[in-house]
Amino acid sequence: MRPELTLPTGHASSPTDRRLNALLRHLSSSSSSSSSAMDTNNSISPSPTSAFQHDSVFSHVVQAPEDPILGVTVAYNKDPSPVKLNLGVGAYRTEEGKPLVLNVVRKAEQQLVNDRARVKEYLPIIGLAEFNKLSAKLIFGADSPAIQENRVTTVQCLSGTGSLRVGAEFLAKHYHQRTIYVPLPTWGNHPKVFTLAGLSVKTYRYYDPATRGLNFQGLLEDLGSAPAGAIVLLHACAHNPTGVDPTLQQWEQIRQLMRSKKLLPFFDSAYQGFASGSLDADAQSVRMFVADGGECLAAQSYAKNMGLYGERVGALSIVCKTADVAGKVESQLKLVIRPMYSNPPIHGASIVAAILRDRNLYSEWTIELKAMADRIISMRHQLCDALRARGTPGDWSHIIKQIGMFTFTGLNSKQVTFMTKEYHIYMTSDGRISMAGLSSKTVPHLADAIHAAVTRVV
Numbered sequence: 175m176r177p178e179l180t181l182p183t184g185h186a187s188s189p190t191d192r193r194l195n196a197l198l199r200h201l202s203s204s205s206s207s208s209s210s211a212m213d214t215n216n217s218i219s220p221s222p223t224s225a226f227q228h229d230s231v232f233s234h235v236v237q238a239p240e241d242p243i244l245g246v247t248v249a250y251n252k253d254p255s256p257v258k259l260n261l262g263v264g265a266y267r268t269e270e271g272k273p274l275v276l277n278v279v280r281k282a283e284q285q286l287v288n289d290r291a292r293v294k295e296y297l298p299i300i301g302l303a304e305f306n307k308l309s310a311k312l313i314f315g316a317d318s319p320a321i322q323e324n325r326v327t328t329v330q331c332l333s334g335t336g337s338l339r340v341g342a343e344f345l346a347k348h349y350h351q352r353t354i355y356v357p358l359p360t361w362g363n364h365p366k367v368f369t370l371a372g373l374s375v376k377t378y379r380y381y382d383p384a385t386r387g388l389n390f391q392g393l394l395e396d397l398g399s400a401p402a403g404a405i406v407l408l409h410a411c412a413h414n415p416t417g418v419d420p421t422l423q424q425w426e427q428i429r430q431l432m433r434s435k436k437l438l439p440f441f442d443s444a445y446q447g448f449a450s451g452s453l454d455a456d457a458q459s460v461r462m463f464v465a466d467g468g469e470c471l472a473a474q475s476y477a478k479n480m481g482l483y484g485e486r487v488g489a490l491s492i493v494c495k496t497a498d499v500a501g502k503v504e505s506q507l508k509l510v511i512r513p514m515y516s517n518p519p520i521h522g523a524s525i526v527a528a529i530l531r532d533r534n535l536y537s538e539w540t541i542e543l544k545a546m547a548d549r550i551i552s553m554r555h556q557l558c559d560a561l562r563a564r565g566t567p568g569d570w571s572h573i574i575k576q577i578g579m580f581t582f583t584g585l586n587s588k589q590v591t592f593m594t595k596e597y598h599i600y601m602t603s604d605g606r607i608s609m610a611g612l613s614s615k616t617v618p619h620l621a622d623a624i625h626a627a628v629t630r631v632v
């Protein structure tokens with residue numbers, strides 16, 4: 175088991191104490207690194223009067239680093255080059271490199287605007303009831319026994335991130351195990367979200383750099399030696415950042431192992447429909463775990479699959495053993511949400527509900543979603559072909575084998591820096607590229623850059 179991401183919780187007993195501990199550790203490391211800045215500030219304040227006039231009560235605050243993912247876009251925006259290419263952030267772009275608002279979303283919004291009876295009142299703490307019901311059906315399947323038996327509680331949250339945070343806060347307060355295992359590597363925000371919610375983060379082996387595929391043996395060993403009851407974060411499909419998913423047979427083995435060890439699955443479903451183009455196929459892993467009657471959590475995001483990034487619309491579902499437990503769990507989720515943001519925003523959830531409830535809009539959505547997934551798959555083939563045509567050293571078949579929005583190229587951080595400097599191509603330093611940011615026009619530029627990086631930078 176690798177301990178790098180473990181942030182020990184010390185002797186604190188409550189989630190609040192643990193959160194404060196985490197923040198205190200952060201602040202103390204910040205203040206030690208900022209002491210020279212503070213000295214400088216003090217030296218330019220010769221008298222109490224001028225200190226009062228010029229010194230901010232926040233003058234000890236040090237400049238925080240940019241977010242490793244969103245910071246890529248900040249750097250990209252500053253680059254004046256006409257050939258610059260942003261493959262950092264996971265947002266879909268058209269062949270013309272433009273952000274896309276789905277037609278079906280425009281139609282749903284038009285319906286909302288035309289409906290004069292609609293008001294802007296607060297939603298309940300757990301959000302729009304119809305949205306919650308339809309979201310549960312989307313991920314668990316319309317015929318899910320757990321839904322029919324009222325064993326699922328679903329609450330609308332602020333997109334995928336907010337759903338993860340609410341789920342984690344609930345677990346930190348009410349679940350007997352506070353350790354969560356995340357795959358190595360995982361989406362960079364996972365450890366931060368879970369740690370600040372009061373959980374202790376550990377990793378399980380997931381990616382094998384040698385094969386650029388799944389380290390299945392390592393995964394089984396690490397989960398097999400996790401303490402009974404530990405929480406396990408699973409990417410439902412289209413693993414970020416690696417694009418490597420277990421096969422259905424491997425999922426089944428993971429399920430058996432986790433159930434036998436009483437590990438609690440927490441699914442992160444940020445890409446349903448994006449991996450294969452099929453909403454049902456991409457939910458198979460989750461449905462497998464729900465079908466066995468056991469408990470689990472699932473965080474859903476509509477950022478990618480409906481293109482509702484900035485609307486911040488998502489849902490957290492907790493599948494319980496009985497309807498009675500589910501009702502009590504929901505009552506506690508309200509206590510988590512109320513002091514955090516009171517209640518969620520209405521607009522995005524109304525768009526989603528309008529699409530999911532209407533047969534025609536739903537089918538239009540699945541077509542548009544498949545078109546996005548297919549364009550990404552076509553980019554994979556074009557990039558792989560372009561590298562092969564250039565005779566770029568190495569086996570690039572993983573570009574086609576990996577799935578979803580991202581390719582984990584295998585390029586190292588020096589090669590990434592080189593590509594940014596020489597070719598104005600922006601990506602995260604781990605060599606992850608967003609295939610959704612590529613187009614037929616930009617593939618040759620990227621292939622040239624990769625070829626140069628691989629042949630000139632070790």
Ligand SMILES: Cc1ncc(COP(=O)(O)O)c(C=O)c1O
Binds near residue numbers: 361
């Ligand atoms: C694996 C994973 N989980 C969750 C999210 C959360 O996204 P959002 O909060 O925008 O829905 C993302 C977004 O990139 C992601 O890749």
